[in-house]
Amino acid sequence: MSTSGKDSWAGSLGADSGAIAPRPEDIRIVPACWTEPLAFERFFAAGRPLEVDVGCGKGLFLIARAKKHPDLNFLGIDRQLRRIRKAAGRAAREGAANVRLLRCESSYAVEYLIAGPIVSAYYIHFPDPWPKKRHHKRRLFSARFLDALAKTLVPLGRVHVATDHRAYFEHVSALFEADGRFHANTPFVPPEDERTAFERIFVGQNTPIHRCSYFLAGSGKR
Numbered sequence: 001m002s003t004s005g006k007d008s009w010a011g012s013l014g015a016d017s018g019a020i021a022p023r024p025e026d027i028r029i030v031p032a033c034w035t036e037p038l039a040f041e042r043f044f045a046a047g048r049p050l051e052v053d054v055g056c057g058k059g060l061f062l063i064a065r066a067k068k069h070p071d072l073n074f075l076g077i078d079r080q081l082r083r084i085r086k087a088a089g090r091a092a093r094e095g096a097a098n099v100r101l102l103r104c105e106s107s108y109a110v111e112y113l114i115a116g117p118i119v120s121a122y123y124i125h126f127p128d129p130w131p132k133k134r135h136h137k138r139r140l141f142s143a144r145f146l147d148a149l150a151k152t153l154v155p156l157g158r159v160h161v162a163t164d165h166r167a168y169f170e171h172v173s174a175l176f177e178a179d180g181r182f183h184a185n186t187p188f189v190p191p192e193d194e195r196t197a198f199e200r201i202f203v204g205q206n207t208p209i210h211r212c213s214y215f216l217a218g219s220g221k222r
Contacts, residue, residue, distance in 0.1 A: 022097050024088040029102045037115030043100045044073040049120035049154075052077065054106045054140075055127055057197055059087030059099075064194045066096045072120075076101045077109045107145055116152030122159045123188075126198040129165035141172045143179075150181050155218035160188035162211045164202050169210035176214045187211035 029043055040050065049072050053062040056076030066074040076099065078084050084103045091099045102109060106127075127140045149159055159182070163169050176182045189211060190196075195203065202209055 022092055022095075024085070024092045027088045027091050027099060027101050028084065029100050031102075031113065035112065038102075038113050040073075040075075040114075040118065045098065048073045048098070050075060050118055051121040051123070052110075052114075052119050054110070054122055054124045056087060056101070057083050059083075059090050059101075060200075061123065061125060061190060061194050061196045062087065063091050063094055063096045063099060065190075066091075066099045067094060068194075070098055072098065074099045077104055077106050079103065079105050107140055107148070110145070110152060111148040114152045117154045117157070119152045120154055120157050122149060122153070122157075124159065125162045125196045126164065127161075127168075129163065129168035131165065131167070139168070139171075141168075141175055143175065146175055146179050146182070150179075150216060153216045155216060157216045158185065158188075158213060159215075160211070160213045162188075162199065162209055164198075164207050164209055166208075166210060169212070173212050176212065181217050182214040183217060185213045185215050187213045 029038065031038060044050065051065075051072055051074050053059075053065075053074065053076045056062045056078050059076055062074055062076045066072070074096075076084075076087055078087070078101075081103055084101050088101050090096075091101070102113070104113065110122075124140070128138070130136060130138045153159070159176075161169075161172055163172070176184070190199075199209065
């Protein structure tokens with residue numbers, strides 16, 4: 001951990017150096033303090049919307065989307081180090097200079113490390129459904145998590161959710177529908193080349209995928 005009092009980022013290229021391919025170590029963010037919000041302006045090009053992939057895994061969706069949208073900044077969050085390392089390596093190989101990665105528990109990152117409103121979209125693909133009732137308290141989605149989403153989203157910011165677990169989908173949908181801050185929108189369906197590793201497995205097995213999208217109340221719909 002850095003002892004300088006500043007968030008660690010090995011890149012010396014500067015946040016606006018999108019034309020120069022990043023190294024894997026340039027892509028990972030390591031907070032110097034885990035109890036204060038991150039200063040994302042240190043890691044990204046200024047003036048671009050920020051989209052966040054919660055539980056980004058190995059980065060298949062994140063990096064494919066980031067390469068298509070070089071005018072946006074993308075943050076991937078995952079708690080497993082091996083996944084973050086693989087995503088960082090992939091982002092470096094494919095020249096995704098607008099991607100940064102954070103190894104952290106997703107709920108903690110959204111609630112404590114992102115000071116909003118700065119996020120234009122959250123993508124939450126196949127969160128663990130924790131199907132046993134005694135494990136439901138471990139689920140990502142709760143009223144508290146929706147509070148964190150609402151605080152960090154810009155007006156009209158979006159939340160896109162996908163899951164193969166019908167009961168969990170109904171739980172998530174019910175939370176959003178009961179929260180007056182969010183309104184339903186047309187569900188986001190990624191193109192084939194942006195599918196996550198889990199989605200590719202489920203599509204191959206003909207497993208139904210349940211999707212919902214909501215936007216934070218504002219002056220209109222996106």
